[in-house]
Amino acid sequence: MRRRLAETTIRVLRDLTGRWGFARRARLKLRDLVARSGPPRWEATRDDLSFRYLRGDGIEIGALNMPLRVPPQARVRYVDHASADELRELYAWELHIHGWPLVPPDVIDDGERLTKFEDASLDFVIANHMLEHVEDPIAALHHFLRVLRPGGILFLTLPDARHTFDARRERTTVEHLLRDHREGPEASRRDHYEEWARVIESVPEERVPARVEELATEQPRHHFHVWELDTFLEFLIALQPPADLEAARATEKEFAVILRKNPDKHWPETAR
Numbered sequence: 001m002r003r004r005l006a007e008t009t010i011r012v013l014r015d016l017t018g019r020w021g022f023a024r025r026a027r028l029k030l031r032d033l034v035a036r037s038g039p040p041r042w043e044a045t046r047d048d049l050s051f052r053y054l055r056g057d058g059i060e061i062g063a064l065n066m067p068l069r070v071p072p073q074a075r076v077r078y079v080d081h082a083s084a085d086e087l088r089e090l091y092a093w094e095l096h097i098h099g100w101p102l103v104p105p106d107v108i109d110d111g112e113r114l115t116k117f118e119d120a121s122l123d124f125v126i127a128n129h130m131l132e133h134v135e136d137p138i139a140a141l142h143h144f145l146r147v148l149r150p151g152g153i154l155f156l157t158l159p160d161a162r163h164t165f166d167a168r169r170e171r172t173t174v175e176h177l178l179r180d181h182r183e184g185p186e187a188s189r190r191d192h193y194e195e196w197a198r199v200i201e202s203v204p205e206e207r208v209p210a211r212v213e214e215l216a217t218e219q220p221r222h223h224f225h226v227w228e229l230d231t232f233l234e235f236l237i238a239l240q241p242p243a244d245l246e247a248a249r250a251t252e253k254e255f256a257v258i259l260r261k262n263p264d265k266h267w268p269e270t271a272r
């Protein structure tokens with residue numbers, strides 16, 4: 001009698017745990033499917049911020065083969081420092097791994113200076129994964145904000161160093177950026193190339209000087225500066241550009257920062 005009771009209990013328990021196990025597995029599978037459906041978080045974040053903030057006429061600098069999706073109320077012209085053919089050659093590897101087609105630039109201009117754009121002529125400027133390639137990011141921010149109308153939007157995304165090949169590099173300090181701006185980027189160019197050769201390319205110490213010479217003659221494609229969201233915000237807070245911070249978000253591979261040009265604010269003396 002006792003034995004039969006014990007056997008029945010075990011059978012019922014096994015049955016129940018089996019079902020619960022199945023239910024649990026099904027629930028986890030469903031959660032996994034929901035999590036994996038839809039675009040990855042970085043893309044969803046770009047879409048969300050773009051549809052929230054972009055209207056009117058603007059530019060995207062360095063879209064390459066990953067132009068930002070924009071809402072129907074936004075008209076974009078694409079700006080890059082080289083022609084479509086030159087970009088295909090320079091970025092052959094990136095274009096090959098992604099497989100998406102290059103967006104031919106409408107305007108060829110140095111995105112750091114935006115020489116072909118009038119002051120206060122645009123409603124938005126987009127620069128996704130571009131600012132880290134720039135030697136003097138403070139000068140670039142000056143020009144991005146210069147070409148914006150009052151209330152215009154600066155849409156930036158940058159690789160988050162914690163999740164890229166830059167993870168082992170020192171984060172760029174505010175002092176370094178101010179020095180690059182005041183003294184000119186030549187002041188730290190050699191140090192950047194040495195760091196790139198040592199940390200990113202793991203070049204043996206005796207080969208570093210030769211590699212630095214090569215890097216100096218190549219078209220720059222590497223990251224001069226390295227940030228994660230909070231070090232980038234530290235930089236903006238120290239810099240006090242004439243803009244309001246509208247949004248800042250970290251995702252699994254990059255961070256996004258949205259600034260709105262504020263005509264009542266002015267560049268502080270220290271960052272002119």
Ligand SMILES: C[S@@+](CC[C@H](N)C(=O)[O-])C[C@H]1O[C@@H](n2cnc3c(N)ncnc32)[C@H](O)[C@@H]1O
Binds near residue numbers: 063064079111129
């Ligand atoms: C890494 S790709 C970014 C591609 C894409 N926007 C993304 O989100 O991945 C960098 C792009 O910025 C462009 N770029 C870098 N420095 C530039 C400059 N000074 N002026 C104009 N374009 C520049 C490059 O030619 C390239 O198209």
